[in-house]
Amino acid sequence: MSAAGPDGVAISDRVRHLLRLADTSLVLAQRLGEWVGHAPAIEEDLGLANTALDLLGQSRLLLSYAGELEGKGRGEDALAFLREEADFLNVTLAEQPNGDFGDTIVRQFLIDAYQLELYERLVASKDARLAEIAAKAVKETRYHLRFSSAWLVRLGDGTAESHARVQASLERLWPYSRELFDADELDRQIASAGIGPDLATLHDAWSSRVDAVLAEATLRRPADTPYLWYGKQGRHSEHLGYLLTELQYLQRTHLGASW
């Protein structure tokens, strides 16, 4: 039972919407954090770390806001470290394992292109605070997309080996992209209240961007598959459990401690 705000959307639904955005950035940042010290060159370590830092910053702002709206005294850390898998609302694509550098770049590219379209539209959100967060995130995401697109092109149009590897990465990760644009009841409510964008429009814009880069990368756009993932509803792949185990270990072991 949750009060509705002036726009008719229940507070709990607005919180869920914010958590979808926050958790996607958080989980993706967590994945990128695993790369540090293991990238193909020092400079790529720095580039991936830069993206991780930006995504962490976004998730902190969004989580803090979600916690305030919720009004139960949960701050960014309580939300990040003490929720269970079913309460995490990131898109399933974000939690996929790093694999090799190609897998990581494909995952990053698909999400960067999605986040850029999303944040560009959220700048006009009726939720002023969300609009402000999005305005900052847009600038960062432009740079992330530049980095991941450039690498996708180098790998796709590099050597025969890199082309084969990254085409395979694309085939493997493409099925997770459907979830980004499949509107459920929450997405529809958020869109009609003017808080967030219409996902169909988002999909078209994303699709054009992706096609342009894939063409330059000489990569083949995979066919859509019918299976739909539901990470944004809390039903995840097997990977999230392990990821949260690492993420949450210290706080769950030392309950109530300050760090």
Place this chain on the structure above:
Amino acid sequence: MYTQGLLEQGGKGVAAAAVEDSERLRRFEARIEAEEKIEPKDWMPDAYRQTLIRQISQHAHSEIVGMLPEGNWITRAPTLLRKSILIAKVQDEGGHGAYLYSAAETLGISRAEMIDQLLAGKAKYSSIFNYPTLTWADIGAIGWLVDGAAIMNQIPLCRCSYGPYARAMIRVCREESFHQRQGYDIMLKLARGTAGQRRMAQDALNRWWWPSLMMFGPSDGASQHTALSVRWKIKRFTNDELRQKFVDFTVPQAKFLGITVPDAALHWDESAARHHFGEIDWAEFHEVLRGNGPCNRERLAARRQAHDAGRWVREAAAAHAAKHAARAAAA
């Protein structure tokens, strides 16, 4: 610190250089004496060049390998802010490695060659990074003690005679004090926290204290390579001088935290106006340098793995660039 295990010709280096060109050597040494900076295109004795290549590259390797023990806790950092800080710190270390490889390359060695030396086990890196990070408190201890020791070594290096190395050190030092402060901040929180956290902090100090003292290298009496490095202003203070200063600065900081330095012999020597500390286990130090520390194999294996796994990526980027250069030329 970055010359632990460095083999040097000592007196032989000076004699060989004198044969090279005694007038140029005299002018070179006069410039050093006058605190002038030597730049990449200047004449320099071969021993100066080789010593710097080894020292700078080993310093660079230390930064890169140093990303691993701390990177180990990024996914498990206890708050989002701590996670951000740790990523930023490790990112800085990678950046420091990049500045230093850059500086070394001005002396005529390529990055590929330096990386090959590291991965083949032929080059050294600071002994401290061969120890494992077993708890979150280790991350605090590393920032506080290891970066503290590094700062002590690096500040004098800002006045090193070789321009590119001195400039890289100035940039590094600007960034390093954030590193030490975030480490001490972690220790403060733990020391003021739960019983479990205080135990964690004391345990980390117990394991990192002596290896941090060993970072400064062998004691002056046992160190053969100091003379030439001091004469050519590559090394501005001796190992023992820096180690003593580190102990004197750090012991009060430990006292403030309420944790005990694991040295029964440690006490303030009033007449000498400094702390007297116990004997370092030099056998352990030499074993670690020889490759028999807790994590030597893992650290090198991780770097080899990253390098090998990344080969197809580096090659793809080079191939793509070549294709584009060719297309641009043909257009």
Place this chain on the structure above:
Amino acid sequence: MSAARDWPLYEIFIRARGGLDHKHVGSVHAADAAMAVEHARDVYTRRQEGVSIWVARSSDIVASDPAESDALFEPARDKIYRHPTFYDIPKEVETL
């Protein structure tokens, strides 16, 4: 073991803020100029905003006797945890 296995070396010049010249800060390895600009940003500008970056292939530079100087950096306002003054270290603890 040949240097040909490295990506080419680029020298990096950075304008710290408007009104200043570009200054040489060091070098990066990159496969091409666009990558060099990105690498320079990540290696040399983690603490500043509003930069201009020039990259040039090291092999293209013709030198007489270069005088090099350090670039000055301004803090990046939203990454305050990088800065020494962010931490509330008690005054009693000296020398940190």
